[in-house]
Amino acid sequence: MSSALRGILLKLASVVLFVVMSAMIKATAPEVPPGEAVFFRSFFAMPVILVWLWGRHDLTTGLKTSNPLGHLWRGLIGVTAMGFTFAGLGLLPLPEVTAIGFAAPLLTVIFGAVLLGEKVRMFRMSAVAAGLVGVSIIIWPRLSVDAATQAATLGAMFVLLSCVFRALAQIQIRRLVAKEETSAIVFYFSLTSSLLALLTLPWGWIVPDPKQAVLLVGAGVLGGIAQILITSAYRFGEAGLLAPFDYAAMLFALVIGYAVFGEVPTAPMLAGAAIVIAAGVLIIWRERQLGLKRGRARAGLTPQG
Template sequence: MPAAASTAAPQNYLRGIALRLLAMASLSLMFVVVKYVDRAGIHILESLFWRQALVLPFLLMWVQTTGGFASLRTNRIGAHARRMLMGLAGMACNFGAMILLPMAEATTISLSVPIFAVIFAALLLGEATGWQRWSAVIIGFVGVLVVLAPWASLSGGFVGDHGIGTLVALAGAIMTALITIAVRDLGRTENAATIVFWFSLLSMVPLGLALPFVITPHDGTEWLLLIALGVLGAVVQMSLTGALRLAPVSVVIPMDYTSLLWAIVAGWWFFGTLPADTTWVGAPLIVASGLFIAWREHRRHINRPKEVAA
């Protein structure tokens, strides 16, 4: 089904790249809002609830103008539920990392997702992985270690918010990589809009059950922050999916690394923070590894078109 959708959509590489860049800029702004929401004393579970709830109306309008509501029918509700649980865990870790760490550092660790995705694809899906991609994984993992600076734990480096934040960010990257595998499996039978819709809708169940225990009264400014969180979340999700409808993965994925530039600028502008010295050293290794993995994936699809068509 995804292949059919992609062939039906007219290809426009420049618009696809522009949408991916918009998604990365919006994602950085969303994480700025996440930090302000936390500073307002709003519980992370409540922020997750409103982030998901306010995305749903935008998703419904999007579905209506594309495949129609009939496209939301699914015979794999169990797989969607598992993806939802992983998605909420990953989103909570990513939110938590942004709250506990400077934006650039949290973003750098999140860019290690392709590295872990290669590992899990080999272990869980049995995908063939040549020495070139394993070499890229090793280089990227070295970059992750540099950013995490585990040797600092000898002097208490993993004590306090910053140390916990690095571990939360790493957990978020690992969980997001697992989500990538789950979405790849769902993509065999479901289109992108269906996957995003069921994730958002099903997440309302656990978040709705938790909401009465964490919700607090809000003033006008706090409600504006929560609305901004939901609107920016909708822009991110629809831009990401729209980019993939207009251009191949190999064309748009490299744009994801602009998120690090946005995070550096946003962290400095809004919070007066700059990346740690280890981030400046580790980030280029992680980015180079991710770009090489994306390029190798592109070459594999070119060399094996029959497998892609299947």
């Protein structure tokens, strides 16, 4: 098996697991507060990550850091993104949350220009603008003052906010990868997310019943495995080759959303998602043409932040 094909298969496997993980969180969302879901997702990923680091004889490297405040800042941004994503999952269909979430890479281009001084020329800015139009198409039906749709409107706003924080997390990861190992970024994100999620205890955590506990713990374990897979994928394939496969999440979300939750996609959601995906692929293609290196940063980022 070629190195590139191995990277693609690992990336697709990680995408599938992240979508399944999101579905498990969504199944618990009616009763489990987002902060509690963030804790389970983060805490139960850590043993998986530690075993992986030990198996690679990379445990010392994975725990070594020269920038603890940088990891804390990354964790704070990421846990906020994750909390908004999980809150959105409780209010919107899984495919819609997935589609809106594709706005995060578009916002990363903007934040990269503003915060990192990256050069963004007309081609990429045009693609970003087109992608944001696609996002607007997706959320437009949700922008209503009708009492019957207020929950969905709030859900759309939560997911949009998560995209903002996910983009900021990507910027912070780009700063960290200059001196930190990806394994350290992965581990300390899970650690800081777990600790920060505990701060939401006063806001009404519940004692999960057996079914909820299995789903929550399973989400954490699958999230940890998926993070390992995505990190490993970028060891075998270039960022420009692997990044477009993120958009396979839309297909898996449509299938799982329909099969598990009975969610039927709407025409605006599908049309908007198609535009956003096309814009994202164009940006990735352009970055590859320009030779921009994003692999290590992408390897340290989860779809939640």
